[in-house]
Amino acid sequence: MLFMPQNTQAQRKVPTRRISFEESLKDLPKHFSADGDLILSHVAASLSSVFPDGEDFFVRSVRHFRDQITDPELKRQVGGFIGQEAMHGREHRAFNDRLDQLGYPVKRFERLTKKGLAIRERLMSPKSNLAATAALEHFTATLAELVLSDQRTRDLFGNEEVKNLFLWHALEESEHKAVAFDVYKAVGGSERTRVITMSVLRYMFVLGMAAQVAISLLLDRDTYRRGNLRRSWRNFTLFGVNGTLNDKLNTAAA
Ligand SMILES: [Fe+2]
Ligand SMILES: [Fe+2]
Numbered sequence: 001m002l003f004m005p006q007n008t009q010a011q012r013k014v015p016t017r018r019i020s021f022e023e024s025l026k027d028l029p030k031h032f033s034a035d036g037d038l039i040l041s042h043v044a045a046s047l048s049s050v051f052p053d054g055e056d057f058f059v060r061s062v063r064h065f066r067d068q069i070t071d072p073e074l075k076r077q078v079g080g081f082i083g084q085e086a087m088h089g090r091e092h093r094a095f096n097d098r099l100d101q102l103g104y105p106v107k108r109f110e111r112l113t114k115k116g117l118a119i120r121e122r123l124m125s126p127k128s129n130l131a132a133t134a135a136l137e138h139f140t141a142t143l144a145e146l147v148l149s150d151q152r153t154r155d156l157f158g159n160e161e162v163k164n165l166f167l168w169h170a171l172e173e174s175e176h177k178a179v180a181f182d183v184y185k186a187v188g189g190s191e192r193t194r195v196i197t198m199s200v201l202r203y204m205f206v207l208g209m210a211a212q213v214a215i216s217l218l219l220d221r222d223t224y225r226r227g228n229l230r231r232s233w234r235n236f237t238l239f240g241v242n243g244t245l246n247d248k249l250n251t252a253a254a
Contacts, residue, residue, distance in 0.1 A: 014080025014176045016087060019168060022094040024161040030102045031222065032159035038222060038232040039213070040156055044166070045099045046212040048092045049109035051169075054136070055089035057117045061133040062180055064126045065187045074182055081179040084172045095165060105219055109212055127189055128197070134180040134189070135198035139205065141177035144170035 033040035059082050069075045096106040121129055146153050147170040157163035184194065217223045 012077060012175070012178070014077050014084060014172075014179065016080060016083030017168070017172070019087065019091065020094070021091050021161055021165050022097075025095055025098045025165075028098050028102070028159060028162070032157075032162050034156050034158040035235075037156075037158070037235060038220070038228055039217065039236045040158075040232070042104070042213050042216040042220070043209075044157060044162060045096075045104045045106055046109065046209055046216055048095050048099065049104075049106035049212065050113045050208075051092040052089040052096065053110060053113040053117060055085040055092075057121070057129070058133045058137065058180065059085050059089075060121070061126070061129040062183055065130060065183055068187050069183060071186065074179075074186060077176070077179050078183060081176045084176055088169050088172065091165060092169075095162070103220070105216055127184075127187070128193070130180065130184050130187070131189055131194045131197040132201060134184045134194055135201050136205070137173075137177060137180045138198065139202070140173050144173035144177070148174060 029036070031038060031041045033044060062078055062081060066075070066078055069078060093110075096110060099106045120132070124132075147166055154163055154167060157166055181194075217229070223229050
């Protein structure tokens with residue numbers, strides 16, 4: 001499936017909202033997901049751990065080409081995109097600080113993400129990094145659509161403030177979903193490279209996330225409490241493997 005921006009550039013608003021979750025996350029319990037679910041709490045924590053450095057990478061990839069954009073509307077949207085991603089990075093870092101206090105290995109994952117992306121930037125061209133950003137932005141926008149459109153998915157976050165954090169992030173991902181793609185096209189990026197990048201990153205993202213969640217679970221004492229993991233896995237497969245999430249991931253990668 002080709003990624004077609006749904007809004008024309010002129011219609012798209014990309015506002016930067018000043019927001020802070022730090023204070024309200026101070027009392028977050030360890031297993032914050034719906035019904036104190038083990039796996040879903042670790043999935044949300046693992047996702048959040050890659051966001052801050054991932055967002056920084058997106059911003060650098062797009063900013064590199066800012067001076068080459070001649071369309072003033074797209075230039076304005078790039079400003080909005082950078083503002084939104086910078087705020088996402090800041091707020092997910094605050095969430096990660098709280099997760100770190102609770103014993104999640106998020107800081108290790110943050111460092112790994114940072115190193116991995118630095119290596120990618122050294123080895124690959126700026127246009128390839130922009131292709132990766134456009135592909136990953138398409139991927140996150142699809143996940144965002146799931147969060148925005150499906151009440152059941154939103155409820156899985158459990159804790160109100162965690163839900164608000166992901167909902168705010170999802171809303172803004174949906175607002176700026178085509179910006180990196182438009183910049184990529186404007187600077188002559190090829191569709192073939194973007195599609196190949198998308199297929200490779202899809203598997204890397206899913207495998208990387210699965211490994212992170214597994215490590216995170218292994219380091220959690222509650223994983224070893226009798227029946228806990230089995231009960232959580234049953235809920236997860238019901239929703240994740242057979243249900244809505246899998247459909248959306250397949251759609252995103254098509
Ligand atoms: Fe973001
Ligand atoms: Fe984004």
